[in-house]
Amino acid sequence: MSKRKEQLERLRQMTDMELVQELENTYRELFNITQQKAIRKKVVERPHRIRELKKTLARIKTLLRERELLRAGY
Numbered sequence: 001m002s003k004r005k006e007q008l009e010r011l012r013q014m015t016d017m018e019l020v021q022e023l024e025n026t027y028r029e030l031f032n033i034t035q036q037k038a039i040r041k042k043v044v045e046r047p048h049r050i051r052e053l054k055k056t057l058a059r060i061k062t063l064l065r066e067r068e069l070l071r072a073g074y
Helices: 003-012 016-039 049-072
Strands: none
Touching: 003 049, 016 049
């Protein structure tokens, strides 16, 4: 199974509260990495991580929206 599918399965098994917590943690990590990159105080060890985090944020938001629509009956 690919890494993306594994991550998606892990996210699907989380509750809404866990997803919100994961969303906050991901935002925080993305913020820290972009700040390091912006001030060039420290060389970003894994610059591709920014792209991964943005995609993870989108996946989490999509899952939360799907669940919201299911509860509303759509």
